[in-house]
Amino acid sequence: MSLTAALAYARHGIPVLPVHTPDRSGVCSCHRGARCDSPGKHPLLRHGVTEASTDPHRIRLWWAHWPRANVGLRTGVVMDVADVDSAEGWHGLRHLLGNEIPPGPQVRTGGGGRHLWFHPTGYGNRVRLIPGLDWRGAGGYVLAPPSRHAGGAGYTWIHRPGAGLPVSPPALRDLIAGPPPAPLHPVAHPDRYAETALESAVDRVAGAAVGCRNDTLNRAAFALGRFVGAGLLDADTVRRELAAAARSAGLGRQEIRGTIESGLHAGRRQPMWAGSLDGSGSRSVRRPGETARMRGPA
Numbered sequence: 490m491s492l493t494a495a496l497a498y499a500r501h502g503i504p505v506l507p508v509h510t511p512d513r514s515g516v517c518s519c520h521r522g523a524r525c526d527s528p529g530k531h532p533l534l535r536h537g538v539t540e541a542s543t544d545p546h547r548i549r550l551w552w553a554h555w556p557r558a559n560v561g562l563r564t565g566v567v568m569d570v571a572d573v574d575s576a577e578g579w580h581g582l583r584h585l586l587g588n589e590i591p592p593g594p595q596v597r598t599g600g601g602g603r604h605l606w607f608h609p610t611g612y613g614n615r616v617r618l619i620p621g622l623d624w625r626g627a628g629g630y631v632l633a634p635p636s637r638h639a640g641g642a643g644y645t646w647i648h649r650p651g652a653g654l655p656v657s658p659p660a661l662r663d664l665i666a667g668p669p670p671a672p673l674h675p676v677a678h679p680d681r682y683a684e685t686a687l688e689s690a691v692d693r694v695a696g697a698a699v700g701c702r703n704d705t706l707n708r709a710a711f712a713l714g715r716f717v718g719a720g721l722l723d724a725d726t727v728r729r730e731l732a733a734a735a736r737s738a739g740l741g742r743q744e745i746r747g748t749i750e751s752g753l754h755a756g757r758r759q760p761m762w763a764g765s766l767d768g769s770g771s772r773s774v775r776r777p778g779e780t781a782r783m784r785g786p787a
């Protein structure tokens with residue numbers, strides 16, 4: 490049962506969050522149902538991963554509301570996770586590490602990939618370290634056993650957590666670190682920064698003049714999609730708030746939906762860099778328009 494598992498993760502210091510669940514036919518439990526672009530993988534909480542908690546009382550309340558919730562685990566606290574989503578990614582990782590995969594916890598994901606748990610690196614999420622391999626670090630989350638995948642399979646342990654976690658090997662760490670960073674703008678409270686971005690985007694869309702309403706909506710969806718990609722905003726919240734603002738500006742429902750989805754999709758592919766710790770202990774966030782600190786295919 491997922492509550493028991495959620496409480497066990499929390500006892501080990503891993504912040505837990507309830508995540509939407511697919512039904513037997515793979516349809517998401519969210520209001521988008523069969524049209525959801527991330528079935529069973531996005532948070533049930535309004536503020537997403539930022540609300541993840543180790544408090545057993547809070548976790549029991551969540552699971553009382555959503556007994557079938559998938560179990561999300563915030564990364565970057567107890568562990569980072571190498572997210573291998575294809576055979577190509579697995580071969581690439583083995584090649585990178587000279588066939589020496591460090592012994593440590595491994596999950597078979599419901600989609601047929603693997604999650605390898607490592608000691609936290611201090612870095613944030615990275616997309617496509619190599620083809621088929623992402624990194625989930627500070628500010629990110631992964632699904633964990635016994636979550637269900639939209640394809641019907643469950644997340645299961647290949648190797649259960651035992652004593653300690655392996656440190657990520659240097660070759661992997663170099664990929665995660667990427668090229669030398671461009672200057673960062675430290676942001677003391679990235680979660681509040683994301684909230685402020687959402688509020689001001691909603692204001693811009695609601696107040697857009699006829700003739701530039703769709704363009705304003707598209708740019709707002711893209712900008713907020715970058716926060717969603719970094720795990721700082723929940724996609725459903727962004728959809729709901731932007732759609733309400735666009736309706737009040739007078740745009741039609743069909744146009745609104747299409748514009749929001751395409752903007753969000755593009756923005757999520759370029760997540761805001763939300764990873765490292767600067768000297769003050771606050772996280773740093775790249776402002777829109779800067780190049781994300783990610784490396785393409787190796």
Ligand SMILES: [Zn+2]
Pocket residue numbers: 509517518519520521522525526527528529531
């Ligand atoms: Zn959904």
